[in-house]
Amino acid sequence: MQVTETLAEGLKRQYKIAVPADYLETQVTAKLTELAKKVSVPGFRPGKVPMKLVRQRYLGSVMGEVLEATVQQSSNKAIEERGLRPAFQPKVNVESFELESGVQFTMDVEILPEITVADFATLEIERPTALVADEDVDKGLEKLRNESRATKKVEEARPAQSGDTLVIDFVGKDAGEPFQGGAGTDFQLVLGSGMFIPGFEEQLIGASVGDEKVLNVTFPAEYHAENLKGKPVTFDVTVKEIREPEQAELNDDFAKAFGLDSLEALKIAIRGQIEREYAAAGRLKAKRILLDKLDTTHGFDVPPTLEEAEFNAIWTQFEQAKAAGEKDPMLDGKSDDDVRDEYKRIANRRVRLGLLLAEIGRLHNIQIEDQEIRAAIFNVARQYPGQERQVLEFFSSNQDAITQIRGPIFEDKVVDHILTSAKVTDKTVTPEELLKADAE
Protein backbone atom coordinates (compact mmCIF):
# COMPACT_ATOMS: atom_id res chain seq x y z
CA MET A 1 0.00 0.00 0.00
CA GLN A 2 1.34 3.31 -1.02
CA VAL A 3 0.01 6.53 0.40
CA THR A 4 0.84 9.98 -0.86
CA GLU A 5 -0.50 13.17 0.52
CA THR A 6 -1.75 15.40 -2.26
CA LEU A 7 -3.43 18.11 -0.25
CA ALA A 8 -3.04 19.50 3.23
CA GLU A 9 -4.92 22.70 3.63
CA GLY A 10 -6.50 23.79 6.85
CA LEU A 11 -8.33 20.79 8.11
CA LYS A 12 -8.64 19.22 4.69
CA ARG A 13 -6.42 16.38 3.67
CA GLN A 14 -6.35 14.43 0.49
CA TYR A 15 -4.47 11.21 0.01
CA LYS A 16 -3.76 9.16 -3.03
CA ILE A 17 -3.63 5.51 -2.15
CA ALA A 18 -2.46 2.70 -4.38
CA VAL A 19 -2.89 -0.95 -3.53
CA PRO A 20 -0.70 -3.38 -5.54
CA ALA A 21 -2.16 -6.07 -7.76
CA ASP A 22 -0.75 -9.08 -5.91
CA TYR A 23 -2.54 -8.04 -2.75
CA LEU A 24 -5.76 -7.99 -4.72
CA GLU A 25 -4.97 -11.32 -6.28
CA THR A 26 -4.53 -13.05 -2.94
CA GLN A 27 -7.71 -11.47 -1.64
CA VAL A 28 -9.70 -12.54 -4.67
CA THR A 29 -8.30 -16.07 -4.59
CA ALA A 30 -9.07 -16.43 -0.93
CA LYS A 31 -12.62 -15.28 -1.50
CA LEU A 32 -13.07 -17.61 -4.45
CA THR A 33 -11.72 -20.62 -2.56
CA GLU A 34 -14.17 -19.83 0.16
CA LEU A 35 -16.93 -19.52 -2.39
CA ALA A 36 -15.99 -22.75 -4.22
CA LYS A 37 -16.94 -24.72 -1.13
CA LYS A 38 -20.44 -23.42 -1.22
CA VAL A 39 -21.60 -22.83 -4.79
CA SER A 40 -23.63 -25.40 -6.60
CA VAL A 41 -23.17 -25.75 -10.33
CA PRO A 42 -25.14 -28.31 -12.34
CA GLY A 43 -22.94 -31.24 -13.28
CA PHE A 44 -20.84 -31.01 -10.13
CA ARG A 45 -21.28 -32.21 -6.60
CA PRO A 46 -21.19 -29.40 -4.06
CA GLY A 47 -17.61 -28.42 -3.29
CA LYS A 48 -16.23 -30.23 -6.32
CA VAL A 49 -16.55 -27.36 -8.75
CA PRO A 50 -13.17 -26.66 -10.37
CA MET A 51 -11.53 -23.39 -9.39
CA LYS A 52 -11.35 -22.30 -12.99
CA LEU A 53 -15.08 -22.47 -13.37
CA VAL A 54 -15.77 -20.69 -10.11
CA ARG A 55 -13.41 -17.93 -11.04
CA GLN A 56 -15.01 -17.50 -14.40
CA ARG A 57 -18.49 -17.29 -12.98
CA TYR A 58 -18.03 -15.30 -9.82
CA LEU A 59 -15.03 -13.11 -10.47
CA GLY A 60 -17.16 -10.03 -11.10
CA SER A 61 -19.07 -10.10 -7.88
CA VAL A 62 -16.05 -11.07 -5.84
CA MET A 63 -14.10 -8.18 -7.33
CA GLY A 64 -16.77 -5.79 -6.11
CA GLU A 65 -16.57 -7.12 -2.61
CA VAL A 66 -12.82 -7.10 -2.60
CA LEU A 67 -12.73 -3.55 -3.87
CA GLU A 68 -14.98 -2.39 -1.10
CA ALA A 69 -13.09 -4.24 1.59
CA THR A 70 -9.72 -3.12 0.26
CA VAL A 71 -10.69 0.52 0.06
CA GLN A 72 -12.19 0.41 3.51
CA GLN A 73 -9.21 -1.34 5.00
CA SER A 74 -6.51 0.65 3.36
CA SER A 75 -8.15 3.97 4.08
CA ASN A 76 -8.56 3.00 7.71
CA LYS A 77 -4.96 1.91 7.80
CA ALA A 78 -3.79 5.14 6.23
CA ILE A 79 -5.76 7.12 8.77
CA GLU A 80 -4.40 5.06 11.61
CA GLU A 81 -0.80 5.26 10.44
CA ARG A 82 -0.97 8.98 10.26
CA GLY A 83 -2.83 9.29 13.52
CA LEU A 84 -5.60 11.26 11.89
CA ARG A 85 -8.87 11.78 13.58
CA PRO A 86 -11.39 12.32 10.80
CA ALA A 87 -14.38 14.51 11.51
CA PHE A 88 -16.59 12.10 9.64
CA GLN A 89 -16.52 9.28 7.13
CA PRO A 90 -13.82 10.01 4.53
CA LYS A 91 -14.91 10.60 0.98
CA VAL A 92 -13.39 8.00 -1.29
CA ASN A 93 -13.08 8.27 -5.02
CA VAL A 94 -11.88 5.16 -6.84
CA GLU A 95 -9.84 6.08 -9.87
CA SER A 96 -8.98 2.72 -11.30
CA PHE A 97 -9.56 -0.84 -10.32
CA GLU A 98 -8.01 -3.67 -12.29
CA LEU A 99 -6.96 -7.06 -11.16
CA GLU A 100 -3.74 -6.68 -13.11
CA SER A 101 -2.76 -3.22 -11.95
CA GLY A 102 -4.30 -2.88 -8.52
CA VAL A 103 -6.47 -0.17 -7.07
CA GLN A 104 -5.86 3.55 -7.08
CA PHE A 105 -8.12 5.82 -5.13
CA THR A 106 -8.16 9.21 -3.55
CA MET A 107 -9.47 9.84 -0.12
CA ASP A 108 -10.72 13.21 1.08
CA VAL A 109 -10.72 13.64 4.80
CA GLU A 110 -11.47 16.48 7.07
CA ILE A 111 -9.68 15.98 10.30
CA LEU A 112 -10.78 17.13 13.68
CA PRO A 113 -8.98 20.23 14.77
CA GLU A 114 -6.41 20.06 17.49
CA ILE A 115 -8.18 21.27 20.55
CA THR A 116 -6.34 22.37 23.60
CA VAL A 117 -8.79 22.31 26.39
CA ALA A 118 -8.40 25.05 28.91
CA ASP A 119 -8.08 24.24 32.56
CA PHE A 120 -11.55 24.18 33.98
CA ALA A 121 -10.35 25.36 37.33
CA THR A 122 -9.69 28.74 35.77
CA LEU A 123 -13.23 28.99 34.55
CA GLU A 124 -15.36 31.16 36.69
CA ILE A 125 -19.02 30.63 36.41
CA GLU A 126 -21.81 32.40 38.14
CA ARG A 127 -24.72 30.18 38.73
CA PRO A 128 -27.84 32.20 39.35
CA THR A 129 -30.02 30.96 42.12
CA ALA A 130 -33.19 32.32 43.52
CA LEU A 131 -34.72 31.98 46.92
CA VAL A 132 -38.23 30.72 47.08
CA ALA A 133 -40.27 33.45 48.64
CA ASP A 134 -43.24 32.71 50.84
CA GLU A 135 -45.46 34.58 48.42
CA ASP A 136 -44.52 32.14 45.69
CA VAL A 137 -45.63 29.27 47.85
CA ASP A 138 -48.86 31.05 48.60
CA LYS A 139 -49.36 31.69 44.92
CA GLY A 140 -48.91 28.01 44.22
CA LEU A 141 -51.45 27.19 46.89
CA GLU A 142 -53.91 29.67 45.49
CA LYS A 143 -53.57 28.08 42.08
CA LEU A 144 -54.27 24.66 43.47
CA ARG A 145 -57.28 26.04 45.27
CA ASN A 146 -58.76 27.56 42.16
CA GLU A 147 -58.21 24.36 40.27
CA SER A 148 -60.24 22.32 42.71
CA ARG A 149 -63.75 23.09 41.61
CA ALA A 150 -65.94 22.51 44.61
CA THR A 151 -69.41 23.93 44.50
CA LYS A 152 -72.02 24.32 47.18
CA LYS A 153 -75.73 24.65 46.99
CA VAL A 154 -77.16 28.12 47.16
CA GLU A 155 -79.64 28.09 49.97
CA GLU A 156 -81.42 31.40 49.54
CA ALA A 157 -83.59 31.89 46.51
CA ARG A 158 -81.75 34.03 44.02
CA PRO A 159 -81.55 34.14 40.26
CA ALA A 160 -78.68 32.30 38.61
CA GLN A 161 -75.72 34.35 37.54
CA SER A 162 -72.74 33.73 35.37
CA GLY A 163 -70.25 31.43 37.08
CA ASP A 164 -72.93 29.49 38.87
CA THR A 165 -73.42 25.81 38.28
CA LEU A 166 -76.97 24.80 37.45
CA VAL A 167 -78.32 21.33 37.88
CA ILE A 168 -80.83 20.95 35.07
CA ASP A 169 -83.01 18.51 33.21
CA PHE A 170 -83.38 19.33 29.56
CA VAL A 171 -85.09 17.97 26.47
CA GLY A 172 -84.21 19.33 23.06
CA LYS A 173 -86.99 19.45 20.50
CA ASP A 174 -86.79 19.98 16.78
CA ALA A 175 -90.20 21.17 15.57
CA GLY A 176 -91.82 19.59 18.60
CA GLU A 177 -90.02 16.23 18.20
CA PRO A 178 -87.26 15.27 20.65
CA PHE A 179 -84.02 14.56 18.79
CA GLN A 180 -81.28 12.18 19.60
CA GLY A 181 -78.67 13.26 22.12
CA GLY A 182 -80.66 16.37 23.01
CA ALA A 183 -81.81 15.31 26.46
CA GLY A 184 -80.22 15.01 29.86
CA THR A 185 -81.16 14.82 33.53
CA ASP A 186 -79.34 16.21 36.57
CA PHE A 187 -76.82 17.75 34.24
CA GLN A 188 -74.33 20.13 35.85
CA LEU A 189 -73.83 23.11 33.62
CA VAL A 190 -71.45 25.91 34.48
CA LEU A 191 -72.91 29.14 33.20
CA GLY A 192 -70.46 31.03 31.07
CA SER A 193 -68.34 27.98 30.37
CA GLY A 194 -69.43 27.90 26.72
CA MET A 195 -69.90 24.16 26.98
CA PHE A 196 -73.32 24.27 25.28
CA ILE A 197 -74.32 25.84 22.00
CA PRO A 198 -74.35 29.64 21.95
CA GLY A 199 -77.43 31.19 23.50
CA PHE A 200 -78.25 28.29 25.76
CA GLU A 201 -76.34 29.37 28.79
CA GLU A 202 -77.12 33.05 28.35
CA GLN A 203 -80.84 32.40 28.41
CA LEU A 204 -80.52 30.57 31.71
CA ILE A 205 -78.97 33.54 33.47
CA GLY A 206 -81.56 34.93 35.82
CA ALA A 207 -83.43 31.66 36.20
CA SER A 208 -84.20 30.48 39.71
CA VAL A 209 -84.76 27.08 41.29
CA GLY A 210 -87.90 25.34 40.08
CA ASP A 211 -88.14 27.41 36.89
CA GLU A 212 -89.23 25.65 33.74
CA LYS A 213 -88.05 27.45 30.68
CA VAL A 214 -88.31 26.96 26.94
CA LEU A 215 -85.15 28.11 25.23
CA ASN A 216 -85.03 28.99 21.57
CA VAL A 217 -81.59 28.42 20.18
CA THR A 218 -80.03 27.82 16.79
CA PHE A 219 -77.30 25.27 16.24
CA PRO A 220 -74.17 26.80 14.76
CA ALA A 221 -73.56 26.16 11.07
CA GLU A 222 -70.40 24.19 11.78
CA TYR A 223 -72.01 21.88 14.32
CA HIS A 224 -70.66 18.35 14.22
CA ALA A 225 -74.03 16.58 13.86
CA GLU A 226 -75.01 16.78 10.21
CA ASN A 227 -78.80 16.88 10.73
CA LEU A 228 -78.66 19.71 13.27
CA LYS A 229 -76.41 22.14 11.46
CA GLY A 230 -77.83 25.65 11.58
CA LYS A 231 -81.21 24.42 12.78
CA PRO A 232 -83.43 26.41 15.13
CA VAL A 233 -84.59 24.16 18.00
CA THR A 234 -86.20 24.53 21.40
CA PHE A 235 -85.04 23.15 24.71
CA ASP A 236 -87.40 22.47 27.60
CA VAL A 237 -85.28 23.09 30.67
CA THR A 238 -86.10 22.52 34.32
CA VAL A 239 -83.77 24.18 36.81
CA LYS A 240 -83.44 21.95 39.83
CA GLU A 241 -80.67 23.52 41.77
CA ILE A 242 -78.29 26.41 41.71
CA ARG A 243 -74.80 25.90 43.02
CA GLU A 244 -72.10 28.47 43.40
CA PRO A 245 -68.39 27.88 43.36
CA GLU A 246 -66.95 27.42 46.78
CA GLN A 247 -63.53 28.53 47.83
CA ALA A 248 -61.94 25.49 49.35
CA GLU A 249 -60.79 26.12 52.90
CA LEU A 250 -57.03 26.07 53.13
CA ASN A 251 -56.74 23.54 55.87
CA ASP A 252 -55.49 20.05 56.47
CA ASP A 253 -58.49 18.57 54.68
CA PHE A 254 -57.52 20.44 51.56
CA ALA A 255 -54.03 18.97 51.80
CA LYS A 256 -55.48 15.51 52.24
CA ALA A 257 -57.12 15.77 48.84
CA PHE A 258 -53.56 15.76 47.47
CA GLY A 259 -52.53 12.80 49.57
CA LEU A 260 -50.58 14.87 52.10
CA ASP A 261 -51.13 14.91 55.82
CA SER A 262 -51.31 18.58 56.61
CA LEU A 263 -51.34 21.99 55.06
CA GLU A 264 -47.78 22.43 56.27
CA ALA A 265 -46.72 19.34 54.31
CA LEU A 266 -48.45 20.66 51.23
CA LYS A 267 -46.62 23.95 51.57
CA ILE A 268 -43.32 22.14 51.85
CA ALA A 269 -44.14 20.08 48.79
CA ILE A 270 -44.97 23.18 46.79
CA ARG A 271 -41.82 24.87 47.98
CA GLY A 272 -39.81 21.82 46.99
CA GLN A 273 -41.28 21.83 43.54
CA ILE A 274 -40.55 25.49 43.02
CA GLU A 275 -37.03 24.97 44.29
CA ARG A 276 -36.51 22.20 41.79
CA GLU A 277 -37.78 24.43 39.03
CA TYR A 278 -35.38 27.16 40.07
CA ALA A 279 -32.51 24.75 40.31
CA ALA A 280 -33.19 23.43 36.81
CA ALA A 281 -33.41 26.96 35.47
CA GLY A 282 -30.22 27.89 37.31
CA ARG A 283 -28.44 24.91 35.89
CA LEU A 284 -29.59 25.83 32.43
CA LYS A 285 -28.26 29.34 32.86
CA ALA A 286 -25.00 28.10 34.26
CA LYS A 287 -24.67 25.75 31.31
CA ARG A 288 -25.26 28.63 28.97
CA ILE A 289 -22.71 30.78 30.66
CA LEU A 290 -20.29 27.90 30.60
CA LEU A 291 -20.84 27.31 26.91
CA ASP A 292 -20.35 30.99 26.21
CA LYS A 293 -17.09 30.91 28.14
CA LEU A 294 -15.94 27.84 26.33
CA ASP A 295 -16.89 29.41 23.04
CA THR A 296 -14.77 32.48 23.68
CA THR A 297 -11.81 30.73 25.24
CA HIS A 298 -11.41 28.03 22.62
CA GLY A 299 -10.70 29.20 19.15
CA PHE A 300 -10.08 26.58 16.53
CA ASP A 301 -11.07 25.89 12.97
CA VAL A 302 -14.20 23.98 12.31
CA PRO A 303 -14.35 21.30 9.62
CA PRO A 304 -16.28 23.07 6.86
CA THR A 305 -18.39 20.08 5.94
CA LEU A 306 -19.71 19.69 9.46
CA GLU A 307 -20.49 23.35 9.66
CA GLU A 308 -22.20 23.20 6.32
CA ALA A 309 -24.33 20.24 7.38
CA GLU A 310 -25.39 21.94 10.59
CA PHE A 311 -26.20 25.12 8.75
CA ASN A 312 -28.27 23.27 6.19
CA ALA A 313 -30.24 21.61 8.95
CA ILE A 314 -30.97 24.97 10.56
CA TRP A 315 -31.75 26.56 7.26
CA THR A 316 -34.26 23.88 6.29
CA GLN A 317 -35.97 24.39 9.60
CA PHE A 318 -36.04 28.11 9.01
CA GLU A 319 -37.51 27.72 5.54
CA GLN A 320 -40.17 25.39 6.86
CA ALA A 321 -41.06 27.81 9.61
CA LYS A 322 -41.23 30.59 7.06
CA ALA A 323 -43.45 28.53 4.80
CA ALA A 324 -45.69 27.85 7.78
CA GLY A 325 -45.91 31.58 8.38
CA GLU A 326 -44.06 31.52 11.66
CA LYS A 327 -41.64 34.25 12.46
CA ASP A 328 -38.76 34.38 14.77
CA PRO A 329 -39.10 37.69 16.57
CA MET A 330 -35.33 37.83 16.84
CA LEU A 331 -35.07 38.06 13.07
CA ASP A 332 -37.72 40.66 12.44
CA GLY A 333 -36.80 43.27 9.91
CA LYS A 334 -33.74 41.42 8.72
CA SER A 335 -33.12 40.49 5.14
CA ASP A 336 -32.59 36.89 4.12
CA ASP A 337 -28.88 37.51 3.79
CA ASP A 338 -28.65 38.82 7.32
CA VAL A 339 -30.57 35.82 8.55
CA ARG A 340 -28.24 33.56 6.65
CA ASP A 341 -25.21 35.17 8.28
CA GLU A 342 -26.81 34.88 11.68
CA TYR A 343 -27.53 31.23 11.20
CA LYS A 344 -24.04 30.62 9.85
CA ARG A 345 -22.71 32.00 13.09
CA ILE A 346 -25.03 29.79 15.11
CA ALA A 347 -24.07 26.73 13.09
CA ASN A 348 -20.41 27.45 13.63
CA ARG A 349 -20.94 27.87 17.35
CA ARG A 350 -22.93 24.68 17.64
CA VAL A 351 -20.41 22.59 15.76
CA ARG A 352 -17.54 24.10 17.68
CA LEU A 353 -19.15 23.48 21.04
CA GLY A 354 -20.18 20.01 19.96
CA LEU A 355 -16.61 19.14 19.01
CA LEU A 356 -15.23 20.71 22.13
CA LEU A 357 -17.59 18.86 24.42
CA ALA A 358 -16.86 15.62 22.61
CA GLU A 359 -13.14 16.24 23.05
CA ILE A 360 -13.51 17.05 26.73
CA GLY A 361 -15.64 13.97 27.20
CA ARG A 362 -12.99 11.89 25.48
CA LEU A 363 -10.15 13.35 27.53
CA HIS A 364 -11.95 12.82 30.79
CA ASN A 365 -13.21 9.45 29.83
CA ILE A 366 -16.85 10.23 30.25
CA GLN A 367 -18.97 7.28 29.37
CA ILE A 368 -22.63 6.82 29.02
CA GLU A 369 -24.03 3.80 30.74
CA ASP A 370 -26.63 1.68 29.03
CA GLN A 371 -28.82 2.36 32.00
CA GLU A 372 -28.86 6.06 31.35
CA ILE A 373 -29.87 5.53 27.77
CA ARG A 374 -32.59 3.19 28.84
CA ALA A 375 -33.87 5.71 31.35
CA ALA A 376 -33.92 8.38 28.65
CA ILE A 377 -35.79 6.09 26.31
CA PHE A 378 -38.37 5.36 28.97
CA ASN A 379 -38.74 9.08 29.51
CA VAL A 380 -39.50 9.54 25.85
CA ALA A 381 -41.88 6.60 25.89
CA ARG A 382 -43.79 8.10 28.76
CA GLN A 383 -44.65 11.05 26.58
CA TYR A 384 -46.69 8.81 24.33
CA PRO A 385 -49.16 7.19 26.63
CA GLY A 386 -50.67 4.04 25.19
CA GLN A 387 -47.88 3.68 22.65
CA GLU A 388 -44.97 2.97 24.98
CA ARG A 389 -44.44 -0.40 23.41
CA GLN A 390 -44.12 1.00 19.90
CA VAL A 391 -41.72 3.67 21.10
CA LEU A 392 -39.51 1.12 22.80
CA GLU A 393 -39.55 -1.05 19.71
CA PHE A 394 -38.69 1.92 17.56
CA PHE A 395 -35.63 2.58 19.68
CA SER A 396 -34.51 -1.01 19.88
CA SER A 397 -34.67 -1.37 16.12
CA ASN A 398 -33.26 2.01 15.23
CA GLN A 399 -29.62 2.70 15.97
CA ASP A 400 -29.85 6.27 14.71
CA ALA A 401 -32.52 7.14 17.21
CA ILE A 402 -30.35 5.87 20.01
CA THR A 403 -27.45 7.91 18.76
CA GLN A 404 -29.70 10.93 18.77
CA ILE A 405 -30.76 10.31 22.31
CA ARG A 406 -27.17 9.81 23.38
CA GLY A 407 -26.16 13.31 22.30
CA PRO A 408 -27.95 15.34 24.94
CA ILE A 409 -27.10 12.85 27.70
CA PHE A 410 -23.44 13.05 26.83
CA GLU A 411 -23.56 16.83 26.67
CA ASP A 412 -25.21 17.02 30.07
CA LYS A 413 -22.68 14.71 31.59
CA VAL A 414 -19.77 16.66 30.20
CA VAL A 415 -21.26 19.93 31.36
CA ASP A 416 -21.81 18.49 34.82
CA HIS A 417 -18.25 17.29 34.86
CA ILE A 418 -16.93 20.72 34.00
CA LEU A 419 -19.18 22.38 36.50
CA THR A 420 -17.82 20.20 39.27
CA SER A 421 -14.25 21.18 38.51
CA ALA A 422 -14.83 24.80 37.58
CA LYS A 423 -15.08 27.63 40.04
CA VAL A 424 -18.79 28.01 40.47
CA THR A 425 -20.13 30.87 42.49
CA ASP A 426 -23.75 31.17 43.33
CA LYS A 427 -25.38 34.47 42.70
CA THR A 428 -28.81 35.26 43.99
CA VAL A 429 -31.17 36.85 41.53
CA THR A 430 -34.88 37.41 41.43
CA PRO A 431 -37.02 34.55 40.24
CA GLU A 432 -38.21 36.55 37.23
CA GLU A 433 -34.65 37.08 36.14
CA LEU A 434 -33.90 33.44 36.65
CA LEU A 435 -36.77 32.16 34.61
CA LYS A 436 -36.32 34.59 31.76
CA ALA A 437 -35.57 32.59 28.66
CA ASP A 438 -32.35 33.13 26.80
CA ALA A 439 -32.24 33.52 23.11
CA GLU A 440 -29.52 31.60 21.41
Add this chain to the structure above:
Amino acid sequence: MSEAKKGMTLSRERAYDIILSPVITEKATMISDKNFVTFKVLLDATKPEIKAAVEMVFGVTVKAVNTVTVKGKRKLFKGRPGKRSDYKKAMVKLADGQTIDLTTGV
Protein backbone atom coordinates in the same frame (compact mmCIF):
# COMPACT_ATOMS: atom_id res chain seq x y z
CA MET B 1 -16.86 -45.21 -44.92
CA SER B 2 -13.68 -45.11 -46.88
CA GLU B 3 -14.60 -41.63 -47.92
CA ALA B 4 -15.04 -40.62 -44.29
CA LYS B 5 -11.61 -41.84 -43.29
CA LYS B 6 -9.94 -39.58 -45.76
CA GLY B 7 -11.80 -36.64 -44.33
CA MET B 8 -15.37 -36.05 -45.29
CA THR B 9 -16.94 -32.91 -46.59
CA LEU B 10 -20.01 -31.59 -44.90
CA SER B 11 -21.98 -28.43 -45.15
CA ARG B 12 -21.46 -25.62 -42.63
CA GLU B 13 -25.04 -25.87 -41.45
CA ARG B 14 -24.70 -29.57 -40.76
CA ALA B 15 -21.51 -28.93 -38.83
CA TYR B 16 -23.16 -26.37 -36.58
CA ASP B 17 -26.20 -28.63 -36.20
CA ILE B 18 -24.18 -31.61 -35.12
CA ILE B 19 -22.61 -29.97 -32.12
CA LEU B 20 -25.45 -29.29 -29.70
CA SER B 21 -23.70 -28.08 -26.58
CA PRO B 22 -20.61 -28.64 -24.49
CA VAL B 23 -20.87 -30.98 -21.54
CA ILE B 24 -19.54 -29.44 -18.37
CA THR B 25 -19.52 -31.95 -15.54
CA GLU B 26 -17.05 -33.36 -13.07
CA LYS B 27 -16.37 -36.26 -15.36
CA ALA B 28 -15.84 -34.03 -18.39
CA THR B 29 -13.52 -31.81 -16.36
CA MET B 30 -11.53 -34.87 -15.30
CA ILE B 31 -10.78 -36.03 -18.83
CA SER B 32 -10.06 -32.51 -19.97
CA ASP B 33 -6.63 -33.07 -18.36
CA LYS B 34 -5.93 -35.50 -21.17
CA ASN B 35 -6.99 -32.90 -23.74
CA PHE B 36 -10.44 -34.29 -24.31
CA VAL B 37 -13.36 -31.97 -24.95
CA THR B 38 -16.87 -33.31 -24.46
CA PHE B 39 -19.93 -32.36 -26.47
CA LYS B 40 -23.52 -33.32 -26.75
CA VAL B 41 -24.11 -34.14 -30.41
CA LEU B 42 -26.94 -35.23 -32.69
CA LEU B 43 -28.00 -38.84 -32.12
CA ASP B 44 -27.39 -39.76 -35.73
CA ALA B 45 -24.00 -38.11 -36.06
CA THR B 46 -21.11 -40.43 -36.86
CA LYS B 47 -17.57 -40.16 -35.49
CA PRO B 48 -16.13 -38.93 -38.81
CA GLU B 49 -18.91 -36.34 -39.01
CA ILE B 50 -18.20 -35.14 -35.48
CA LYS B 51 -14.49 -34.94 -36.18
CA ALA B 52 -15.09 -32.88 -39.29
CA ALA B 53 -17.64 -30.68 -37.53
CA VAL B 54 -15.39 -29.90 -34.55
CA GLU B 55 -12.45 -29.17 -36.80
CA MET B 56 -14.55 -26.84 -38.91
CA VAL B 57 -16.32 -25.00 -36.13
CA PHE B 58 -13.44 -24.54 -33.70
CA GLY B 59 -10.54 -24.61 -36.16
CA VAL B 60 -8.61 -27.33 -34.31
CA THR B 61 -7.13 -30.69 -35.20
CA VAL B 62 -8.99 -33.67 -33.83
CA LYS B 63 -6.98 -36.79 -33.10
CA ALA B 64 -9.82 -39.11 -32.08
CA VAL B 65 -13.50 -39.20 -31.30
CA ASN B 66 -15.16 -41.52 -28.81
CA THR B 67 -18.92 -41.52 -28.58
CA VAL B 68 -21.53 -42.99 -26.33
CA THR B 69 -25.30 -42.91 -26.61
CA VAL B 70 -26.67 -41.92 -23.26
CA LYS B 71 -30.04 -43.51 -22.76
CA GLY B 72 -32.74 -41.26 -21.36
CA LYS B 73 -33.97 -42.07 -17.91
CA ARG B 74 -37.32 -43.70 -17.49
CA LYS B 75 -39.53 -41.38 -15.56
CA LEU B 76 -43.15 -41.09 -14.58
CA PHE B 77 -44.69 -38.04 -16.18
CA LYS B 78 -47.95 -37.10 -14.51
CA GLY B 79 -48.33 -40.67 -13.35
CA ARG B 80 -47.72 -42.20 -16.78
CA PRO B 81 -44.55 -44.02 -17.60
CA GLY B 82 -42.41 -41.96 -19.93
CA LYS B 83 -38.85 -41.66 -21.08
CA ARG B 84 -36.41 -38.80 -21.36
CA SER B 85 -34.79 -38.40 -24.74
CA ASP B 86 -31.56 -40.22 -25.46
CA TYR B 87 -28.57 -38.18 -26.49
CA LYS B 88 -25.17 -38.85 -27.90
CA LYS B 89 -22.10 -37.69 -26.06
CA ALA B 90 -18.84 -37.31 -27.94
CA MET B 91 -15.43 -37.16 -26.25
CA VAL B 92 -13.11 -35.46 -28.73
CA LYS B 93 -9.37 -35.78 -28.32
CA LEU B 94 -7.58 -32.71 -29.59
CA ALA B 95 -4.08 -32.52 -30.94
CA ASP B 96 -1.47 -31.65 -28.29
CA GLY B 97 -1.36 -28.02 -27.32
CA GLN B 98 -4.79 -27.18 -28.68
CA THR B 99 -7.70 -26.08 -26.58
CA ILE B 100 -11.29 -25.05 -27.00
CA ASP B 101 -12.79 -22.50 -24.66
CA LEU B 102 -16.12 -24.13 -24.01
CA THR B 103 -17.63 -21.24 -22.15
CA THR B 104 -17.38 -18.72 -24.96
CA GLY B 105 -20.03 -20.58 -26.99
CA VAL B 106 -20.05 -21.56 -30.63
